[in-house]
Amino acid sequence: MFKKVLFQLHWFFGISAGLVLALMGVTGALYSFQEEILLAINPEMAVAAQAGEVLPPGEMVERLQAQGLSVSGLYVDTEGGQPTRVFLTPAPGERRGGVRFVDPYTAELFEDPRGLQFFGLMLQLHRFLAMGQTGRQITGACTIALVFFCLSGLYLRWPRKVWSWRAWLIFDWAKKGRAFNWDLHAVAGTWCLPLYLCAALTGLYWSYEWYRSGLESLLSDTPRAAGEERGRRGPPPEGQPLPEVNYTNLWQGIQQTAGGTLGIYSLQLPNAAGQSARVFFMLRDAEHTRAFNQMQLDPLTGEARQVERYADKSFKAQLLASVYALHTGEYFGMVGRVLMMVASLLMPLFFITGLLLYLDRRRKKRAALVARQALGAGDGGEPWLVGFASQSGFAEQLAWQTAGQLQAAGMTVEVQPLARIDTAKLSETPRALLVLSTFGDGEAPDSARGVERQWLAATLDLPGLRYAVLALGDRQYAQFCGFARRVDDWLCGRGAQRLGELIEVDGDDQQALQSWQRQLAELTGAQPLAVQQVPFDGWVLRERACLNPGSQGQSTWLVGLQPPAEAHWQAGDILEILPRNGEAQVQRWLREHGLQALESVVIAPLGHTLGEALAARQLPYSASHLVGLHAQPLLEALVPLPSREYSIASLPEDGVLELIVRQQNLANGELGAGSGWLTEYLPVGEQLLARVRRNSGFHAPEDDRPVILIGNGTGLAGLRSLLKARIAAGHSRNWLLFGERNGEHDFYCREELQTWLESGQLQRLDLAFSRDQAQRLYVQDRLREAADELRAWIADGAAVYVCGSLQGMAAGVDKVLREVLSDAVVEGLVEQGRYRRDVY
16 A cells, blocks of 8 residues: 555656756756866867966956956966856845956956856756746755655665666666656666765755755754855945955965965955955865865955865765765766766656656556446436456457447447346346356356356346346357356346347357347347457567477467557457468368369459468368369368467567467377467468457456466466566566476576566566476465465455466366365455456
């Protein structure tokens, strides 16, 4: 909870204060190299060191006064390496006078340098946003916000292996989209964090009097007395002459006090009777370019009244005297200045990447809201309730499409997952359409197991309910559509009236779906009410690589597809492809059955050769029933290749849709249609037909709750996309349990997972390689070994995601969960949406 609140505050202040900090960073970076830039664009001001000494202050002031200037101070490099700055006496009513630049050897005036006003504006923007005291309050508040960003950002990305430099500092340039922005924001922020803390904690010295006083009380060796002068003196008292100064004695006092290594001095002349001349001076062997000493001299005798030497101060007092040097990085020499400048210039980067991450988060939330609100209120009298129970997302897709068509016909529609429809709501519902998927051999989908128990145990009467059921299943199981049949029988037994016969769909049987369309048309009176399928589109095979060379098992491949421009998916979704036979397979089948590849056939409305057409048909081992058929009837007698589904292993921000595909071998030794097409037959650079299918039942949670990811083999694909989504969202409480045959060959995505583990983005990784020891070891065994931690994660609100094989792994994991947590807790997790499976 604390981390979630901290995250919300981090982005809220980032959006509100980030733009001001970006402006302060850029202007501060420019101003920090003001002298170098001014000399670069004003080469006529360059002063070369000469054999003789620079003019002493008395002669310098005398020559300047002869030119009509009233001098209040000098800033002189005694080695002659830069122009002398002359501070002029303020005019009556003014706080500060002007500044002129002169030759230190001749007191010759330089023209006002080009760019001086620009840097004056940069300073005003940096300190006050050019808004006076109001701007000062804003920049001060934003500086405090910068300290908060540094500390909260450090906490939010704190890795598990805190001493791993890779976890802190390595940036992955291969990432794209949101993942790229997040990595840039976090890693670059880590690099800049010490510099930003230094700049912020010193910058507050000029923002708030309370901060300055507190810092001086904490660090100063001799706390400043009340009323003691601070900074440059104000204007002289109006109407009073300037006090007399003996420049010869003053210069001797400066030299005697500073010693023979005087490098730079800044002289502030007294502007009222009784004041001392104040001198800030730096020696040639100073620790850094702002290690100034101070002295106060009698303006007539040159006698030193007070001397403060930088070297004599304690370390903390030296830090206080070096506040400006720390703020600009000069404390660490030229390297520090450059690093601070670069970090300051990068300040807009964090505002931009933070804003992009925020907008992406908002866009996704709006898209989800729009998807749910797309069904507005209709004017069709009694409302329709469309309920769905989905394991892989197909039932949900059909439910939303059906609801959309009902609304288009003027009906009022509400769509809900079956888990949210309790018996009380069912009793109040006049009309319901239920799209129910059966999982495995007659089981309810995970999300509907609880509601099935609730409904079937209830004894309520439903005489006012009229309903229809669309049942989805797989005929290879004995209990085909078993769950939907049980619900239909129970509704009928409770007195509910069927609006039509139960319609059962095997896979994506189009004839059964058309029957559903006709039934909807009869119920609504609107023609047509078609449940539209998402069309297949062209995806380009961009790359593929074997993940387990030398493995004892079948080879497994990482397949990368270039998506169409309009394609979008979420972690947990599924890609459905239309496979094709390889050209060599087709040619071999044609030869074995004495057929000619170039014979013409028609697949309405286009003509093809028989060889081309057979690429999309199932090629039976025995073709005795096809003997004597010409090309066209032979083609029509063959069954089209069914589609294949694969869990998606990447995010849209990666720029490529990735699948993890294991090759399957048929009884005749050939590769299976889907795996063969993706891993061998389809040439790289060519297209295949595919479409994304939403699988909301396996989407990652939107909050920062812990997530336990369990899978084996190619089931890593769905878990990998979930991990990527969690990491991109800044959620690091992730635990992965992964199993395969052999650790040396079958540890898929090894480097990626280990990098996430080292960085703390994956808090725990448990591996089970079944063939690496005499006794077989599986992920469910690892889960049982971590029973105590499993209970702790579940108690902390963790969600469990299982992806991989149904037989063996998923069943074994379910058994262990029930052993460790109890049946009641597991059923509660299912009903709360905290136990989700994508298994096959």
